[in-house]
Amino acid sequence: xxxxxxxxxxxxxxxxxxxxxxxxxxxxxxxxxxxxxxxxxxxxxxxxxxxxxxxxxxxxxxxxxxxxxxxxxxxxxxxxxxxxxxxxxxxxxxxxxxxxxxxxxxxxxxxxxxxxxxxxxxxxxxxxxxxxxxxxxxxxxxxxxxxxxxxxxxxxxxxxxxxxxxxxxxxxxxxxxxxxxxxxxxxxxxxxxxxxxxxxxxxxxxxxxxxxxxxxxxxxxxxxxxxxxxxxxxxxxxxxxxxxxxxxxxxxxxxxxxxxxxxxxxxxxxxxxxxxxxxxxxxxxxxxxxxxxxxxxxxxxxxx
Amino acid sequence: xxxxxxxxxxxxxxxxxxxxxxxxxxxxxxxxxxxxxxxxxxxxxxxxxxxxxxxxxxxxxxxxxxxxxxxxxxxxxxxxxxxxxxxxxxxxxxxxxxxxxxxxxxxxxxxxxxxxxxxxxxxxxxxxxxxxxxxxxxxxxxxxxxxxxxxxxxxxxxxxxxxxxxxxxxxxxxxxxxxxxxxxxxxxxxxxxxxxxxxxxxxxxxxxxxxxxxxxxxxxxxxxxxxxxxxxxxxxxxxxxxxxxxxxxxxxxxxxxxxxxxxxxxxxxxxxxxxxxxxxxxxxxxxxxxxxxxxxxxxxxxxx
Numbered sequence: 001x002x003x004x005x006x007x008x009x010x011x012x013x014x015x016x017x018x019x020x021x022x023x024x025x026x027x028x029x030x031x032x033x034x035x036x037x038x039x040x041x042x043x044x045x046x047x048x049x050x051x052x053x054x055x056x057x058x059x060x061x062x063x064x065x066x067x068x069x070x071x072x073x074x075x076x077x078x079x080x081x082x083x084x085x086x087x088x089x090x091x092x093x094x095x096x097x098x099x100x101x102x103x104x105x106x107x108x109x110x111x112x113x114x115x116x117x118x119x120x121x122x123x124x125x126x127x128x129x130x131x132x133x134x135x136x137x138x139x140x141x142x143x144x145x146x147x148x149x150x151x152x153x154x155x156x157x158x159x160x161x162x163x164x165x166x167x168x169x170x171x172x173x174x175x176x177x178x179x180x181x182x183x184x185x186x187x188x189x190x191x192x193x194x195x196x197x198x199x200x201x202x203x204x205x206x207x208x209x210x211x212x213x214x215x216x217x218x219x220x221x222x223x224x225x226x227x228x229x230x231x232x233x234x235x236x237x238x239x240x241x242x243x244x245x246x247x248x249x250x251x252x253x254x255x256x257x258x259x260x261x262x263x264x265x266x267x268x269x270x271x272x273x274x275x276x277x278x279x280x281x282x283x284x285x286x287x288x289x290x291x292x293x294x295x296x297x298x299x300x301x302x303x304x
Numbered sequence: 305x306x307x308x309x310x311x312x313x314x315x316x317x318x319x320x321x322x323x324x325x326x327x328x329x330x331x332x333x334x335x336x337x338x339x340x341x342x343x344x345x346x347x348x349x350x351x352x353x354x355x356x357x358x359x360x361x362x363x364x365x366x367x368x369x370x371x372x373x374x375x376x377x378x379x380x381x382x383x384x385x386x387x388x389x390x391x392x393x394x395x396x397x398x399x400x401x402x403x404x405x406x407x408x409x410x411x412x413x414x415x416x417x418x419x420x421x422x423x424x425x426x427x428x429x430x431x432x433x434x435x436x437x438x439x440x441x442x443x444x445x446x447x448x449x450x451x452x453x454x455x456x457x458x459x460x461x462x463x464x465x466x467x468x469x470x471x472x473x474x475x476x477x478x479x480x481x482x483x484x485x486x487x488x489x490x491x492x493x494x495x496x497x498x499x500x501x502x503x504x505x506x507x508x509x510x511x512x513x514x515x516x517x518x519x520x521x522x523x524x525x526x527x528x529x530x531x532x533x534x535x536x537x538x539x540x541x542x543x544x545x546x547x548x549x550x551x552x553x554x555x556x557x558x559x560x561x562x563x564x565x566x567x568x569x570x571x572x573x574x575x576x577x578x579x580x581x582x583x584x585x586x587x588x589x590x591x592x593x594x595x596x597x598x599x600x601x602x603x604x605x606x607x608x
Binding site for chain 2: 142147148176177178179180181182205206207208209211212214215216242246249252253256257258286287288290291301302
């Protein structure tokens with residue numbers, strides 16, 4: 001059984017123009033949980049004036065109290081955010097950095113070195129409160145400002161994150177440029193040293209390669225995969241282009257390979273179609289979802 | 305070096321509503337050839353009243369005489385079509401069947417058995433004229449009418465095609481349902497018996513899995529891959545869904561894996577963008593093409 005880490009309600013929605021109401025966000029999280037997605041990033045303790053899509057995240061822990069089976073993660077950018085999370089009884093947080101300074105500065109206003117100081121303090125404090133921590137590292141294969149990132153440059157940053165007492169590292173192809181050879185180049189040494197238990201991969205489908213990269217990762221021994229419902233979350237650096245790997249596409253691939261995910265494909269797709277309505281009726285980028293919706297064949301045992 | 309077999313000018317265009325003029329089709333074929341695509345399906349000797357997109361295919365061989373480096377294939381449904389092809393000096397033809405009777409009857413009005421009688425006659429006559437023959441087998445992993453196709457059912461049909469003196473067999477996932485486990489189940493025994501020299505794979509991206517399937521095939525030893533410029537050719541059984549694997553997505557994957565294709569990525573993408581204009585300004589489905597068009601990053605060495 002592999003773990004599907006659902007990032008749509010935070011990473012996905014944050015990169016969409018539409019702002020979903022708190023009520024709709026709660027509906028989405030509950031529906032995804034019911035579909036079997038039990039690891040999920042749902043909110044962010046950031047300033048609402050900067051990220052309106054994540055406003056009222058403080059209210060989510062109370063609204064979602066009934067979801068006992070699902071690990072709900074909240075992005076925490078600094079110690080102040082962590083305090084807010086602790087006050088709200090949050091049990092799982094995510095911290096964030098990147099391989100490239102210019103992306104990090106553009107995204108969170110800090111160099112990679114500076115961000116690791118902040119992250120170190122957050123992780124220490126979080127662990128002392130019994131909080132699980134997920135660490136994101138972005139731009140592992142490429143940066144929108146600095147271009148290609150070599151494995152020899154990415155791996156030390158990933159190792160630096162793994163040296164902290166985090167529970168899971170999410171290895172991110174932020175602009176969707178990776179291909180299987182480069183994926184293996186990064187993952188193989190990490191797997192050799194650490195094994196798969198703390199490693200997750202986060203692929204973007206900007207150039208259509210996300211599932212090929214997921215396959216290469218799976219076959220190396222990775223068993224945790226980030227994905228976003230419907231493919232929610234475009235690429236902020238490429239207007240009109242796809243961003244996050246769609247959860248439907250990933251689940252479709254795995255179910256057809258006989259790989260257990262615990263996710264009910266039909267319930268997931270029905271949630272996505274309902275979500276598309278709430279997002280103003282736009283077609284979500286997931287290809288598997290469109291095939292599900294077309295429900296093409298008269299004898300169709302796939303889209304179920 | 306792997307062979308990219310471009311199917312856009314025939315298979316792609318035939319499944320589009322827009323009908324391109326003969327002049328535009330000639331421009332497309334010449335541009336793709338200049339971009340390095342030297343195996344291409346360009347026309348069809350069928351009745352123009354049935355397939356208006358392929359009208360005037362008889363005129364193509366004369367128009368394309370200068371393309372000496374490129375193998376130009378024409379679909380030939382029957383002996384009458386072959387006669388027209390021979391008259392026109394055609395050097396490469398394609399014949400067509402499927403694993404499932406109901407798809408074949410719907411598509412070409414014949415059962416699989418009946419189609420093999422016709423194909424046998426075409427191949428014999430074609431070879432006696434020194435014409436190269438490509439054999440398509442569709443619905444290898446699934447049929448829109450009959451549902452899942454097991455490998456034990458598909459392989460005998462593929463073997464039957466390989467028993468003919470054809471030069472290449474194209475193994476088709478017509479409705480885009482295959483995943484790597486099933487791909488290996490079909491390809492492994494064929495490769496074991498025949499080696500890769502006469503085998504090509506034809507994947508559809510209806511559920512986003514085409515590149516993962518291409519990767520699995522490549523790593524088994526397959527070195528010929530069908531693809532369609534821009535992802536041209538939707539799925540006639542799923543309105544709005546994607547059909548053919550986009551040539552750009554496949555070339556992007558391969559170039560980033562260091563696999564030689566002989567195709568100039570930039571020239572291919574520029575051709576696709578020009579084609580999109582000629583198709584009434586619609587966005588073609590290729591994800592890599594959209595990323596190329598967005599030309600997002602300030603330091604972008606990928607989309608070149």
